[in-house]
Amino acid sequence: MPNKTKLYKNPIGIFDSGVGGLTVANAVVRLLPKEDIIYFGDTAHLPYGDKSPDTIRRYSERITQFLIDKGCKLVVIACNSASATAYDYLVERFGQQIPIINVIDPLVEEVAKQGFREIGVIATKATIATGIYEEKLSTHPDIRVRSLATPLLVPMIEEDFFENRISHAIIKHYINRDVFRDIEAMLLCCTHYPLIRKEIEMLFHTKIKVFDNSDVVARKVQSYLTHHQLLNDEREMEHQFYVSDYTQSFEQITRLFYGEKVSLEERVL
Numbered sequence: 001m002p003n004k005t006k007l008y009k010n011p012i013g014i015f016d017s018g019v020g021g022l023t024v025a026n027a028v029v030r031l032l033p034k035e036d037i038i039y040f041g042d043t044a045h046l047p048y049g050d051k052s053p054d055t056i057r058r059y060s061e062r063i064t065q066f067l068i069d070k071g072c073k074l075v076v077i078a079c080n081s082a083s084a085t086a087y088d089y090l091v092e093r094f095g096q097q098i099p100i101i102n103v104i105d106p107l108v109e110e111v112a113k114q115g116f117r118e119i120g121v122i123a124t125k126a127t128i129a130t131g132i133y134e135e136k137l138s139t140h141p142d143i144r145v146r147s148l149a150t151p152l153l154v155p156m157i158e159e160d161f162f163e164n165r166i167s168h169a170i171i172k173h174y175i176n177r178d179v180f181r182d183i184e185a186m187l188l189c190c191t192h193y194p195l196i197r198k199e200i201e202m203l204f205h206t207k208i209k210v211f212d213n214s215d216v217v218a219r220k221v222q223s224y225l226t227h228h229q230l231l232n233d234e235r236e237m238e239h240q241f242y243v244s245d246y247t248q249s250f251e252q253i254t255r256l257f258y259g260e261k262v263s264l265e266e267r268v269l
């Protein structure tokens with residue numbers, strides 16, 4: 001149960017459809033090394049990127065309840081597809097009990113602040129179908145968003161195909177589309193895409209600015225905790241990683257997203 005008197009000592013909950021959200025968890029851990037985190041990857045139900053909004057909401061609701069029951073002081077939806085489809089629902093359902101941060105708002109704020117006007121977005125089908133980046137950036141009349149679903153990228157990265165001939169061909173197939181002609185910035189709106197960020201920068205000949213969600217979200221978590229006196233600066237961290245379906249191969253690929261292999265514990269919700 002949550003320790004209400006010393007809430008700041010409680011863990012940060014982070015969830016994703018699978019282990020890709022470890023890119024966000026890793027950014028949080030690097031920025032806030034004294035925080036405990038509880039990570040939940042819904043490996044039994046991935047990918048979320050091809051699911052309907054109702055289904056993603058249902059899965060996200062169970063996971064958020066799990067993180068609340070574990071005593072988390074804050075929930076981070078690391079998954080773009082879940083942030084796009086389930087954030088409003090989760091805030092409505094759990095907003096009185098726990099603060100919830102998604103991966104979209106911090107990125108949108110950052111890009112708008114930097115004054116880019118022609119902005120490309122790549123993400124899963126589920127994220128693109130919501131039109132959420134267009135909607136959130138529509139409050140800035142000068143900004144034009146061009147978005148494209150890039151469904152081959154998640155399986156490609158999970159199979160460790162990046163920075164090679166095949167990944168170059170697949171990425172080019174997407175980013176050379178007319179829709180991205182003359183963009184000034186490209187937003188990589190998926191947990192997995194930080195791993196191909198360098199490659200995308202190179203394929204654009206570093207002429208455009210490339211953003212992903214991980215560091216900007218970690219900074220948002222830091223500023224939220226600071227402003228609400230919830231920052232834990234007292235002790236060394238404890239990190240727990242749960243998945244809804246354990247396999248050795250999921251554990252193996254944590255190395256790609258977290259920088260080191262982590263031990264996964266199965267928890268069926």
Ligand code: DGL
Pocket residue numbers: 016017018020021046047048049050078079080081082124127154189190191192
């Ligand atoms: N985590 C998902 C996202 O960021 C990508 C993987 C999936 O489709 O489940 O949208």
